[in-house]
Amino acid sequence: MSAIPAADSFDVAVVGGGPAGATAATHLAQQGHSVLLLDRPGNIKPCGGAIPPRAVQDFEIPDELLCTSVNAARMISPSDRRVDMPIQDGYVGMVDRAVFDEWLRERAAREGAEWRHGTFEELVEADGGVQLTYAEGRGGRDAVRHRVWARTVIGADGAKSAVGRQAVPGSTDIPHVAAYHEIIEVPAETDDRFHPERADVYYRGSISPDFYGWIFPHGETASIGAGSAVKGFSLRSAVDELRREADLTEARTLRREGAPIPMEPLQRWDNGRNVVLAGDAAGTVAPASGEGIYYAMVGGQRAAEAAEKALHSGDGAALAEAERAFTREHGQVFRVLGAMQRFWYANDKRRERFVRICTDPDVQSLTWDAYMNKRLVRARPLAHMRIFFKNIAHLTGLAPA
Ligand SMILES: Cc1cc2nc3c(=O)[nH]c(=O)nc-3n(C[C@H](O)[C@H](O)[C@H](O)COP(=O)(O)OP(=O)(O)OC[C@H]3O[C@@H](n4cnc5c(N)ncnc54)[C@H](O)[C@@H]3O)c2cc1C
Structure with missing residues (x-):
């Protein structure tokens, strides 16, 4: 493996330059690590493009x-x-997304990440890290192949992640x-x-x-x-x-x-040694709303922080902290939204009632507050109580449809 030159050896290789990967690469470069940001060019992510103010502030x-x-x-x-x-x-x-993602990748490069246009193909563990093979551009049979080496890999290559499939058990079951x-x-x-x-x-x-x-x-x-x-x-x-x-x-x-x-985050994002997933690759899209951009950025950030810990301690077990930190922050919201999706989206009768409860001013203000600020609001316990009882009435069919 020593055939790989120093210029192609990195502390961290981030595969995928969407919101998750670009955020991870930016953070790691800002902390002074050598970072490869590998992204397959020529795709605009199909997306509604809605982001909350919290994403604008935090990132x-x-x-x-x-x-x-x-x-x-x-x-x-x-x-x-x-x-x-x-x-x-x-x-x-x-x-x-054509403009947004490109700007995120450019920021990562400005901060010092090495951004390469290429398509990840294969990884193998080697010399205490990971050797990656990628094809230039969008790949294809005739594309030139390169090998690079990194101590840690962040797989942020989106839904149905190729990195996940090769390195993280369970990731194909999302x-x-x-x-x-x-x-x-x-x-x-x-x-x-x-x-x-x-x-x-x-x-x-x-x-x-x-x-x-x-x-x-x-x-x-x-x-x-x-x-x-x-x-x-x-x-x-x-x-x-x-x-x-x-x-x-x-x-x-x-x-x-x-x-x-x-539609469901992975319970384990890493392989315990040198690979951790983030964003859609780890399944972190909110149920019911399908919101994934903000959560991909948070996941990218947490994966980068966990990678730093692993680099400093030399212990790949630290990568598991990415999933733990994300679940501490957002696990409860994901569980509530999952239950809402299963119940309210089951048939037209329930959808009718669901839209009806949206007329409630308390529901409206708490929904927006939760969406915009990414927290379950504790400031207005009475409003919560009212919504709770209204929800129960609707769930049990006691409220008129
Ligand atoms: C139709 C649709 C509408 C949506 N609407 C919204 C919305 O309004 N708001 C919202 O918050 N979320 C929305 N989402 C979800 C959101 O788009 C994703 O959750 C978010 O883009 C995830 O970011 P990511 O960085 O994890 O992955 P992605 O954005 O998918 O980025 C992955 C990156 O990896 C690259 N890549 C993939 N494979 C390779 C490879 N082999 N080698 C190198 N690079 C690779 C890709 O080119 C891409 O740049 C929507 C999704 C869809 C499909």
Whole structure:
């Protein structure tokens, strides 16, 4: 293995330059480590692009990266009840992933990470670390192959991670929702069925039998999409339906694309020696909402901190701290959202009730506070009590539908 030159040997190799990998690489480079950031070029991540203010604050995202800020959500029920949820004192930021991800990678490079365009292929443990093989660019049979060596690898190569498959047992068992969206050009004139500062969320079995459909504005464009884990369910037909609903059928379609969304975090992100996963590779997308950008960045940060501990102590067991830290911070929210998804998204009757409880001002303000600030609010115990009893009434069918 000594054939690998020093210029190709790193403290940490980060595979994947999305929100998780770029955040990890930035942190490690800032701490003075030698870091490789390997990212397959030429892909725009299919994504609705909604991020909370907490992501903007915690990860120092400049305002110009927000292509728009949303100030309300509209929840739409199976019977077409429309409940508007205005945001008090806050917003949902919308990012264009082509611009956002590139900026994150550039920041990592500015901080000192070595950013290479390549496609990870294989890893083997060697000389107390890991030897990685990657192909230049997007790979393919004729692409030039390179070998590098790193003491630690962070696998941030997204859902169905190749690093995870090769190094972390259990990572191939993460359940997924298939998601599909179309990016359209917003026409010059729209009516109230689409608003450039409102996110519309459709809860209806014909749009998704187990998840939801969305229309998210991105300034001059919009993302119209749906997700489902049900095999054979036509997400394209669902998006056609959404476009008809919003009178956007004739709008110009710029891109059609899909990708899996992981629905359950791994219980173990690392191999106990020299590989740790982060972001979608570790399954950290919030159930019920499908929110993954912020959690990928947090996961990237925690993986980087755990990698640092492992580097300093020489003990790969420290990598397990990434999962533990993430679960301490967000495990409870993920459990609550998982239970909500299983219950409220089960059928149209329940979806109808779910949208109905969104009319409640307490539900609205606590939902937004929890989304924007990423904490379960303890400041208003009475409101919590009221919501708790209302939820029980709905869950048990005692409340009128
Ligand atoms: C249709 C859809 C809509 C969504 N909407 C939202 C939303 O509105 N808000 C939200 O918060 N989340 C949303 N999500 C989820 C969110 O996109 C992900 O959770 C988030 O992108 C995860 O970040 P990541 O860095 O872990 O992975 P990714 O963003 O997937 O990044 C992985 C990176 O690894 C690279 N890579 C992959 N394989 C290799 C390889 N072999 N070698 C080298 N590089 C590789 C890729 O090119 C990519 O740059 C949505 C997802 C989908 C599919």
